[in-house]
Amino acid sequence: MNAPVPVRANERVAGWDGTPLALDVQLPEPGAWPVPTVVTRTPYGRSGHLAEGAGWRRRGFAYVVQDVRGRYDSDGTWQPYHNERGDGAALADWILKQPWSDGRLVAYGGSYAGHTAWALAAERPKAVRAVVSMGPSMALGRTKFERSGILRLAEHAAWWVERADGRTSRDGLTALLFRECPELLDHLPVMDLADRLGARLPGWARVIENGPDHRAEGPDTSELAHLPAAALHIGGWYDLLVDEALEHFHHAGSALPRRPSRALVIGPWGHDLGYAPGTRIGDREHGPQGRLDLGALQVDWLRRVLGGTGRGASETTVFTVGADRWRTGASWPPPSTEAVWHAHPDGTLAPQAASADGDVRFRYDPADPHPSRAPGVDRAPLAARRDAVRFTSTALEAPMTVAGNPVVVLNADSSAVSTDWIVRWNEITADGRRLELAHGSLETRHGRDAGPYTIGLTPLDITLPAGSRLQLELTGSDFPRLARSLNTGADRYRGTALAVAEQTVRTGPLDGTRLILPVATTEEPTP
Template identity: 80%
Template sequence: MSVPPVRANERVPGWDGTPLAVDIHLPPPHTWPVPAVVTRTPYGRSGHLAEGGGWRRRGFAYVVQDVRGRYDSDGTWVPYRNERGDGAALADWLLKQPWSDGRLVTYGGSYAGHTAWALAAERPDAVRAVVSMGPSMALGRTKFERSGILRLAEHAAWWLERADGRTSREGLTAHVFKECPDLLDHLPVMELSDRLGAHLPGWAQVIRDGPDHRAEGPELAELERLPAAALHIGGWYDLLVDEVLEHFHRAGAALDPRPSRALVIGPWGHDLAYAPGTRIGDREHGTASRIDLGALQVGWLSRVLDDGGRGSSEAEVFTVGTNRWWTGPSWPPPASDAVWHAHPDGKLAPRPPLTGGEARFGYDPADPYPSRQPGVDRAPLAARGDAVRFTSAPLHDPITIAGRPVVVLDATTSAPATDWIVRWSEVTADGRWFELAHASLDTGRTRTPGPHSIELGPVAVTVPAGSRLQLEVTSSDFPRLARSLGTAEDRCTGTAYAVAEQTVRTRPVDGTRLILPRTTYEEPTE
């Protein structure tokens, strides 16, 4: 008699007895006991049917659970609460099943990445490995920049489609903004939930809690003591790539020997290599950018589960521009600083200017400098005057940058507080502008005089000969970021705004400059 491949809609008690829905995909009984791959998701376990079949065919059990209060699970979902306790309760139940060999692998991306780490922290003796893909570890860490500025568009989209409900509302964001493209222009930001067309009581609390609000996920010290091997997967165009790299460097770091770890970062957005195509925006990355993540995960797990998950470290990183993969024991590789100085005439050069100067622009919150999607050609923004740009001569030789660039910004404002948005771009020989890295600074939070040292996002990129480097300074990135109002009012509760005059200074010594971690990769793998 054949055995069904999945036991659907099982009920497993959470930490307080609340019934939570689970699907269990099992390989044939003659293969038992087997390790179990575990996903806990707020986005509907039925979306993992094909995934469950894949794990089953490869000799693993696959267990996927709707988190508390979502889809078929009882209770009320409060994001980032109850996940540690409910994850521990599921682990304890799994370890008692006749098909379990006692080895658990926590697996997930985005919010399910958080639940994977939360379960691993609660049951470190049972969780042998974590497969973490762009983990969203807390509202304060996902909905705000490292500078503390609210990621307005992301917050609106996620809350519209995901939060304050038992099920997701797929496609609602595109539907709403197609009809009302200027919705995010409304002030105050705190009241936007009343205008988005959905009942969203949790919208404002995230803003009140702010970027420093603590979630129940593992603290950094706890992460460093986790004994599980870990596979960290991310995308250069995903806003959560910072979390991927921090977890790669932190997880298990306090243990000797350290658990096995691996890093894979490709030219992908939040959907990673599961999204179709090889292009992000206007930038093409070639067929090498599409890899079989499922086969990679299975191969890695087979190795670390067999060897006990100790000792190895490997990184596989796609270098934008070469469209090739680089491999090594860790990332970033050794690098030396290549400093490019801003000059009064708008040039960016390896040598500092002989004389100082100032470049000015006006910042008008009523007409903020606009955002662009990742990978999109930014050259159409050249006509805007609310930015200062410094551009190099065409490069004679290609340069490879791996790590985090830094912008030292010497700038002042007429406003009580302002934002500085700094962006490093490649200007191609045919005139397209491609952002390579960016960052933001809120002077209202830093409250320190300049010059400001602003660390940009991580990159692995080769800029070819013939292209030029560009450093751009603006004061908004709207609607990606909630705009500064140019007044003493808080950006999320205020309604009054004022035009500010912004000044960027160039100097022979310690002036505005771009510091690039330049490396010489050995010949990368194809």
């Protein structure tokens, strides 16, 4: 007798309203049935998960991957972040009726598929025993905008050009467009950019119109806190969604009397996490110790939580950049103490406050915005630009480990009706490289805001060696990563007129501009 084929490709299962949705199933030998099922729902084409599915099958899991509504072989029209809860629930109900299902589901996915995983867990909390969430992209408002509310212009353009408003992805179109038209994103108004981006993109402007507070389908903080599924949260320090991974780790299951098992893994990775071929991000090399076998880690964790061992446990595996070692424990960030570094009018950054008040000024011209650099790339070529102020420390006498979210207290004013403040904490290495460690942003308006302003920076875990210097850098733009302020008070997405702003940063002994660092007080990270 011939052995049964382990793959069932191009199955069709009805979504919540009867729309046929395409999926592939990979199954272990029938003698092993019933088994738990790993479920991925993706807008990026289920064929990209064939090898992954085979890996799960060989390890004793069923694997189901589905094209979301309106993508690739699934019928209907794709509206990003819509229909995923209902369609995920319909798929779960179908799986639970199959003879190979033991009734236990693992919601699994990264980026947009991270959203569909959490949507599935929220809809079928009794069946979803575990979530594996990798750099989850939870909503357009949360992914396309900074926490400050400023549009991530380059990310929105790149993703929409290649992914949205179509049944299939247009891989490589972004690189082609910007190679041929490198100043494409300079165009104003921003709302009209869709007409210049090389694809028909009717949904481009709607994202901007809806803004950062647009309600999403995914579970909100309260619903997340009541989910009973165990959860493995994976992120990368260079991923713009690392905040999401950390937020989910801290909130998921937190309102339950007995919190479910949870684990956190954060590595020296971008949005492709530990699956990238190299160990370098920009001009920072993390070495082979920055690699993890994420597949083996996921299987081991799932077997433990599905088997009932370590129930309720919390475990973290976090890479400390600079030390290039993994810190393990039950929580993150580790215990820390605040170290305050004060800006001085002579451009220095020091643990002592300035003895007298002083102002430092720069001009921000949106016609020549301060440019962005890719994550990890040396910023030294921008050091000569005068549209920034920089406060730099002397060389550290001993290593310093910072773990958590730095904060900048900014005492500043602008001649503009409205303007942006881009705050960046850099390391100046002993060999002269200027590497961004963390950043934040803020929009201010005359008559509406009053400083000093508290700006939270992106999280990190890093050991700075003796000889490095700390630098606090303030600019008026980070373009094209962020849509620039026009300085006129007009809507930055609809306006075209520009105004030059005179920006003033205040230093002083009482309420001057300062950088607050969470300096870890625990032992060195575990090798």
